[in-house]
Amino acid sequence: MTTAPVLHLDNIVKTFPGVRALDGVSFSVLPGEVHALMGENGAGKSTLMKVLGGIYQPDGGDIYMGDTKVTMSGPLEAKAMGIVFIHQELSLAEELSVAENIYLGELPRKSFGRVDWATLTAQTNAILKKLNVGFDAKTRVGDLSIANQQMVEIARALTVDAKAVIFDEPTASLTDAEKVVLFDVIADLKADGVGIIYISHRMEEIFKITDRISILRDGQYQGTVVTAETNEEAVTQMMIGRKLDLSRNAAHHDLGAVALEVRGLSCGALYQDVSFEVRRGEVVGFYGLVGAGRTEIAETLFGLRDPSAGQILLDGEEVRLHSPADAIALGISLVPEDRKGQGLILGMNCRDNMTLPQVDDLKAGPFVAEGAEIAIFDQYRDRLDIRTPSWKQRVGNLSGGNQQKIVIGKWLSMHPNVLIVDEPTRGIDVGSKSEIHKLLRELAAQGYAVIVISSEMPEVLHVSDRIVAMYSGRITRTFTSDEVTEDNLIQAISGIKPGHAA
Amino acid sequence: MQQGTLSKALKSGAIWGFIAFELVFFSVAGEFLSLSDKAFMDFDNMLLLLKQSAPIGIIAMGMTIVMVNGNIDLSVGATFAIAAIILLESMTWPIFAALGDWVIPVAWLLALTAGTLLGALNGLIVWKTGVDAFIVTLGSMLGFRGIVFMFNGENPTSHLNWTLVDFAEAEFLGLATASWVLLAVTLVIWFVMSRTVHGRNAYAIGDNREAAVNAGIRVGPHMMINFAIIGFLAALSAVVFYSESGSVNPNDGQLYELWVITAVVLGGTKITGGAGSVIGTFGGVIAIQLLRKGLGHIGADTSTVNLVIGLILIAVLFLDRQLNVKGKEELKV
Structure with missing residues (x-):
């Protein structure tokens, strides 16, 4: 490791009123390295990327490129220095051609401001050839698949002398075959000595293509590990943290009849074959990483998504829910994840x-x-x-x-008969958090059937009588509050079969 | 808790301040420029103003509820013309010949029913297809106007019934029939919007449609009811106006939609929905009519009126935007 890093972050701090979004984050990206950045939602990844992209100015800390200290005062400057973003949300003009998109704002010109189409096409085709894609400069971007549109974004990155390329959830909407193509391109970039930051929630990919992994939690840097020397469980643990409030809840009160039962429920690719039941007087916690399908199940139970298979039974009778109005009429309530947007x-x-x-x-x-x-x-x-x-x-x-x-x-x-609470304490201060936790327990004691979806392990452990662990759209295990430990819960949400991990 | 109080007060009071400014300005300017020696703020003149505001004002009440709901209706002018034709034409139909003057309420009923149905049709299309209300009603604006021309070509449709004219020109407590209808419609829509479930839900849908759906509100029927209301009011406006005039040209009601929307926006209703009030709209209607009358009073011609109203509309929206931006920045601190 004698080569200087292409990008080095030293003790970056960024605060917003009331929140320390980044609290001393440091890591380096080496040339020719694929460096994963991981963390749960709200861990600070997007804030960090905005600092790198020049959208936010850090309140403390330094950014180095090579050996020189740099300040990014805006997105254009970041790009000029060779920091390029491939965003999850593509920002392309669909009606324009591939070439126009790649050189948007920098079209080669002839006299009187006319576009130099010949040069534009030639330059673009040269880049496309390097990427080995099956379309040419004149194709309309709107006619391309999502994967190919992403290639256009990558091609755009290659028009500058990119030193660091940041991929933000690049595979979110790609098929397996398209992923292979993307990974090839990443390998090519790597071979050219570009430093790559790869943000993803998908463990498989991380372990397949990255060299090192840096982990953030609550705005704090948790460390960097070499991918080949670690495993999914260890990484998950770093993301979630072990400083747990171990005040568990044990099921003390008597449980009533089954209020809600779900049998073999599936919804396309979002989740498959989900079965569980919730009794009156019980809090059932749903725990898993982002994208495990928890919110989508809640949305189905609230009539916002039609399931592709399976049954929902309320007090033993099958119900069909086509709208929230149906669900509400049957006594199913949802406290949604996005309070301001949905609630x-x-x-x-x-x-x-x-x-x-x-x-x-x-x-x-x-x-x-x-x-x-x-x-x-x-x-x-x-x-x-x-x-x-x-x-x-x-x-x-x-x-x-x-x-x-x-x-x-x-x-x-x-x-209501069933109360579903999705991320009950997201964005809520600590004092109100414990009040809401207490409230959820009280509601169960009063005989409500409560489902709590949370990405915070202490919260799930604290409020739940039983915990349903999900991984990648499936229930991997259901724990009673006596059985559950941090270790077996982390295993269950990392997709590791019990006994399989060391 | 304090934020926004100032901008809110300014916003809700602004239209009345503007009206006061207009009154003073035209009174003073009128002293120097007016060709007539009658004062602008003459009581009879103000009563006339209220009457002249009625055709636009009645429709504007419907537009308020439609826009608060997050939609818009561009077809009101054409609906107005269709209802006018039905009103005048149906009185000459042989099947109603035996009714004598009882044909009048029948003709009213037919015109109002037609307007309501056309409005409901707009609403149904918006609800069932999910196409933006702007596009749907742009289409129906052209379509309804086409029907008007199909009916009688370029020729006016005329029918004078003197009993009807007497009724329309009657005054009660000094106010003309049209003024009473405007006031009654304002009151009823105010009640609908501020006191009924339908009004409450209309605001909720316009402010945050997703949260409204999540509260179990069925969005479609509410939108359709609002379109039916504005269709009814467009027809009512025609009934009031043509009972008196007795003759409708196929181009009548053109640009009404724009005048109505201008009045509603001046009155403080948000184009994006979720906020607005009937009282503000009433102010907007009066303000526009005052401006038209006032400019006429000081000798300006119609084209000047349009130019000035256009400028004022843009200036008001710019001011509103500035106030809102300020409010938001205060929130951030």
Whole structure:
């Protein structure tokens, strides 16, 4: 390791009001290396990439390219220095040709501002030949497959003298055959001495193509490991952390009848053959890495996705759910992952948000019975300890914890049979977190059937009576709270069969 | 908790401030420029203004609820013309000959039903196809206008029923029939939007459609009801106006959609939906009519009026945007 790294980050710090998004992140990318960057959602990967791309300025720390210290004041400068991004979301002009997209903003010109088509086509075809793709400079980008569009992005990267290329979830929408082509291109780049940062949640790929892995958790650098010397379990553990609050929940109260049963439920490629049951008085936690299919199951149970196979039974009777209205009518409620985008009408006041699903039942003649609404709001404000000066307050002005309580109150006031809570404490401060955990336990004690989906292991361990572990769209194991340990849970969500790992 | 209060107050009060400014400006400017020696702020003149506001104003109430819901309706002018033709033409149909003056309510009913159905048709298409309301109603604007021309070519459709004219020109407590209808429609739509479940859900859908769906609200029927309401109101506007005039040209109602949208936007309704009020729209309607009348009062011609209203609309939206941007920046701190 005598070669100087193409890119070296030294103790990068970036803070936002109230959050330390990056807290002393350091790692190096060597020339000709594929370096994986891993971490759960919110670990700081995207913030770090925005710092590298010149979109954010770091509050502390230095970036070196080769031996020189650099500052990136904007995306164009980052590109000029040879840092190139291949984004998950492609940013291509579909109506334009491949050549125009590759040289967008830098089209070769002739006199009077005319485009020099001959040069443009020749240059583009030279790059495309290097990538060994089956289309030419004049193809309309909109006619290409997603994989080929990605190749156009990569070709664009090659027009500058790229020193470091960053791939952000590049395989998210690729087929297996297309992945092979992508990996070939990455291998070529590597052979040319380019340093590659590869961001992905997919362990298989990471272990197949990367040389080293750096891991972030909660904005902190957890270390860099050599891929060949580690395994999936160890990496997962670094991503999730072991500093666990071990206050487990044990199932103390009596369980009631089965409220919800799911048999062999599948939804295309999202998840397959999922079966489980939830009893009244029970909290069932769903745990797995991002993309394991947990949220998609919740969406199916709430009528937002039609399953491709399988059955959903409510109190022993099969139900079909085609819309949230169907689900709500049957007493299934969802506190969604994206509180602001999916759960709340931010421009409306607290009371109107809380009574939104049942306002039709609160009528006095043709008009809304506002008195009844205020009574409901007051009742759940007191019960959930929602801190707001008045029901008239716009929900958009509340803190995350209070917003979440409004969403929970919205459903509790309708006395549901099954309450599904997706990421109950995402973006919520520590104090409100423990309140919400306590609340979820209380709800189970009162006889609700509760499903909690969470990416935080301490949370799942703390609130759940049973834990369903998922990996890549399948349930790998279901634990009772007595059986579960951090180790076997990590194994289950890394796709490792029990006894198989060392 | 404080953020946005200022910009909110400015926004809700702005239209009334603008109206006050117009009144003062035209009164003063009128002293120097006006050809007539009548004062601009003459009481009768203001009553006339309210009456003249009615055709646009009645439709604007419907447009408010449609836009708060996150849609738009460009076909109102053509619906207006169709309803007018049905109103005047049906009174001459032989099958109604025996009814005498009882043909009047029958003709009203036919015109209003036609407007409601055309509106509902728009809504149904938007709901079932998922095509943007702008495109759907652009199509129906052209289509409905085509029907108007198919009916009688370039010729006007005329029928004068003096009982009807007497009714339309009647005054009660000093206000003309058209003014009463405008006030009644404003009141009813205000109740619908602020006091009923339908109004509540319309706001919710316009603000965050996904969250509204997740609250179990069935979005489609609400949208369709709103399109039916605006269709009904476009027809009601025609009923009020043509009961008095008795003659409709095939081009009548053209550009109404744009005047209506201008009034609604001036009144503070967000083009993207989720925010807006009937009272603001009422202010917007009055402000536009004042501007037209006022500019006429100081001797400007129609083309000047259009130019000035266009400029004011852009200036208002720019101001609104600046205020909103400021509000958001304060939020970040």
